[in-house]
Amino acid sequence: MRTRQGFTLIELLIAMVVFVIVLGGALSFLTAQQRAFQKGSDAMGVLQNLSFGSDNLDSQIRTAGGNAPDAQPPVVYAGPTAFAFNADYVSNDAGDISAVYVDPDAPAAETEAMRVTGPITIPTSSPAFVYPSTDYTSAGYNSPAETIILYFDVNNETPRGDDFLLLRQVNGNAPEVLVRNILRDSTNLPFFRYFKLRVAVAGQLPALTLVPAAEMPMAHVLATHGNVADLVPAGRIDSLRAVLVSFRVTNGETGTIERSERISMNIPLPNMGLKSLKICGSQPVLGQPLTAVFDTTGGLEKVNLTWNPAYDENSGESDVIRYVLWRRKLNPGPPEIYGDPLSSVAAGFPNYLFTDAQNLESNVTYEYRLAAQDCSPKLSTPVMTPVVTTP
Structure with a gap:
C-alpha cells in the first residue's frame, strides 16, 4: 500500500488546543493593554x-x-x-x-x-x-x-x-x-x-x-x-x-x-484695597455744569444745587477731594463780590446735591459758584449757575 503523510486526529486536536491557549493569552494581553490605555486616557x-x-x-x-x-x-x-x-x-x-x-x-x-x-x-x-x-x-x-x-x-x-x-x-x-x-x-x-x-x-x-x-x-x-x-x-x-x-x-x-x-x-486679589494714585499736581479740572433750582417742598424755601463728579475725581489725576460752593446777591442793590465759601462737600459720590436754606431773602436774585479742590489744595476754574430769584 502507498504511504499517506499527514496529521492524526489527536495531533490536530492538540494543535488546536495550543493555538486557542496562545490566542487567548494574546487577546487577554491586548485587552489588558486596551483597558490600561483607556484608564490612562481617562x-x-x-x-x-x-x-x-x-x-x-x-x-x-x-x-x-x-x-x-x-x-x-x-x-x-x-x-x-x-x-x-x-x-x-x-x-x-x-x-x-x-x-x-x-x-x-x-x-x-x-x-x-x-x-x-x-x-x-x-x-x-x-x-x-x-x-x-x-x-x-x-x-x-x-x-x-x-x-x-x-x-x-x-x-x-x-x-x-x-x-x-x-x-x-x-x-x-x-x-x-x-x-x-x-x-x-x-x-x-x-x-x-x-x-x-x-x-x-x-x-x-x-x-x-x-x-x-x-x-x-x-x-x-x-x-x-x-x-x-x-x-x-x-x-x-x-x-x-x-x-x-x-x-x-x-x-x-x-x-x-x-x-x-x-x-x-x-x-x-492683589488689586483689592488699592486706589488710583492722587497726583495733586496740576490745577484740577471740573468740567461739569452747576444747576440751581428754587424749591418750596415741605414748606421750606431753599435752593437745590446739583452737579456731577469732576473730570479729575474718577479719572485724569483722580485727585479731587472736595467741592467748594459760594453764593452772592446780584440785586437789589449793587452785586456783591464772592466772599467766604458758603459750604464744601466731600468728594466720593456718583452725583451731588446740596440744599441751600441759609438766610435766603425774598425777592432777591442769587448766583452760585462751584469749584473742585484737590489735595494740594488747588481750586479748579469755577463754574456759575444761571441766576435764581426768590419769590
Whole structure:
C-alpha cells in the first residue's frame, strides 16, 4: 500500500488546543493593554479638564479691580457658588495698554462696563442680587472694566444630579461652559471660600482669616465704591484679599470606572484695597455744569444745587477731594463780590446735591459758584449757575 503523510486526529486536536491557549493569552494581553490605555486616557482627560478650569479661574480672578475707576467696585458679589468682579480683562482696541488682553474681534458688549439701563441678576446668587445700580465712567466715557462672573451651576444634562458645570459670563451676555463633570470637594463644602483682612486683637496689624459661613454671601450693595458710606457692614466685601476654590473633576462615569482628581487653590486679589494714585499736581479740572433750582417742598424755601463728579475725581489725576460752593446777591442793590465759601462737600459720590436754606431773602436774585479742590489744595476754574430769584 502507498504511504499517506499527514496529521492524526489527536495531533490536530492538540494543535488546536495550543493555538486557542496562545490566542487567548494574546487577546487577554491586548485587552489588558486596551483597558490600561483607556484608564490612562481617562486620567489624562480628567487632568486636562482640571488644568483648564484651574488656569481659567486663577488667571481671571486675580485681575479683579484691574483698571477700574475708583467708584467701580472691584468685587461685586462673593458667594459659595459664584464670584463676580470688575476688571479690564479684554479690549478690542489694539492701542489699549491697560487691558490684560487685547482681542480685536471681541464684541463691544464684553469690553466695557454694564449700564444701569441693562442690569442683570448675578447667576446662582441667593438672595438674588441685581447689578449695577449706577453707571461708571472714566474720563467721561463708560468704564473699560467689564463684569466677569465665574460660577458653578447644576448640570441638568446628566442623570446623576450631583455634578456641576463651571461657567463664565461677561456682563449680560450668554454664559459659556468652561468645565463639565465637576463634583463638590466634599459634602456641603462650598466651591468658593474667601479670606479677608481682620484685626483679631486691638492694636495689632490685620491678618488674613477665613470668612465664616454666617457672613456669606457678600455683595457690594452700595452703588459706588469708596464713598463715605462704603464702610462696615456695607463695605465688608472690600476687605476680601483671596479666593479659595475647591472642587473635583471626573471622567463623567460612575461606579468602579469613575476617575476623579481634586484641586484646592488659593487665588490672591492683589488689586483689592488699592486706589488710583492722587497726583495733586496740576490745577484740577471740573468740567461739569452747576444747576440751581428754587424749591418750596415741605414748606421750606431753599435752593437745590446739583452737579456731577469732576473730570479729575474718577479719572485724569483722580485727585479731587472736595467741592467748594459760594453764593452772592446780584440785586437789589449793587452785586456783591464772592466772599467766604458758603459750604464744601466731600468728594466720593456718583452725583451731588446740596440744599441751600441759609438766610435766603425774598425777592432777591442769587448766583452760585462751584469749584473742585484737590489735595494740594488747588481750586479748579469755577463754574456759575444761571441766576435764581426768590419769590
